[in-house]
Amino acid sequence: MDLAFALEIVLKTAAVMAAFLSLPLLVGQTEHKVMAHMQGRLGPMEAGFHGIGQLVADGIKFVQKEDITPAGADRHVFRLAPAVALVPYLVALAVIPLSASWVAADVPASLLFVLAVTSVGVIGTLMAGWGSGNKYSLIGGLRAGAQLVSYELPIVLAAASVAMAAGTLSLTGIVGAWSPWWLLWQLPGAFVFLTAAVAELQRTPFDAPIADAEIVFGPLTEYSGLRFAFFLLSEYAGIVVMSLLFAVLYLGGWGGPWSDTLGPVWTLLKGLAVAVLIIWLRVAWPRVREDQLQRFAWTVLLPLALGQLALTGAGVVIWG
């Protein structure tokens, strides 16, 4: 291994790490402000200009808090859970391309890689739910498990439809094959993907696992300090990963005016728009009940995803 290659790996790792630490904060700050303005209030205003340093202040607060492990908890499982929830999104971020050349690790089947890696994150939530030794956590963990198993299938089917249309599993290849009328052709699949992604992230309206009015805070009830912050970070990192993935799969990624030089900016802008949409869903809709959530997955999303798959197949055969 020569020096230039080693240096390239180090630099790329540093860049992914920097993106992983800054983009979730950006989404978090956007959530503060977008939610506040949609609800006719100001949101955090004290820390820095228009409260821009609020999340940094929150971070400092979390570091100072005591890290408590409950006496009834399964110690190692409880302490390891936040890492298991967080790391998959870091790994997934490494293979998502911002432009044809701006990708940290260009693996051949990167779409499958992202889906496979993000599906591991559930284990962290389940570990937290069981390891806390708390009945609210357990109920939350159960809900999370049921929800994630149900929504895994529609998201994989919707992504499979895009892969079929592009004829490749590589994310860079998919953007290369993308054309504007995919916006219409893949519209049902895009709807399924976005909905299932919100459910996978356990965000409103699909936040039954952490429903604070019913089961305190679900699997996160017993967490405090940095470990709680890691769970929050994993939620926002999840939004970043899913938004960028949606932009790459359905919105043409880095396609746009001057895409040769401004490619990464376009990807990030499209991803940010999707993230704002996800935040908007939280403001606009109430939480759905557990049985409604399951029925929606199996009777609406799954048939839609299968229909999209058939539509894509027909399209590929006729025009391909």
Place this chain on the structure above:
Amino acid sequence: MSGLDLLFLAVGLLTAASAVLAVTSRVVLHAALWLVVALGGLAGCYLVLGAELVALVQLLIYVGGVVVLVLFALMLTRHGNAPVQASAGHRVLAGVVAAGLTVLLGVTLTAVVGWTRVPVTGPDSTDIGTAIFGTWVWPFELLSLLLLLALVAAVAVARGAGSVEDVGAATEEEP
């Protein structure tokens, strides 16, 4: 010994160690979590051997799907950290089955491949796709039919014998 060999050795050891921990752990949920590590390690083995598609599918299906279902079932049925008590007979029987299987697999592998080194050149995902949907398309379609049958049968079992408890949705469409 190349770097890849070393990597394979490390991942293999990790897989084997977590597999042993999975079967010796007294707390059944710890066993399931060690199983996660073992299955993930196995995916790592596939990856090192160049079978990236198998590795990713292994991760997606086993770690993301099967183990989540196992954990879900455990959370529904088990309470707290109650340790599992397996009798000596069970342990011996399980050990015999595992040892027998290992010997059988080892003998088959050495009989087929011998003790020579074999280069790892697996087909890529395009080849696998062509094979599944070209040469093996009929078995593949039969498999999907089998799954459909299982699904219909499960529905039939679930709503067939209307017990006293489920007077909810099931009774509305009963003849």
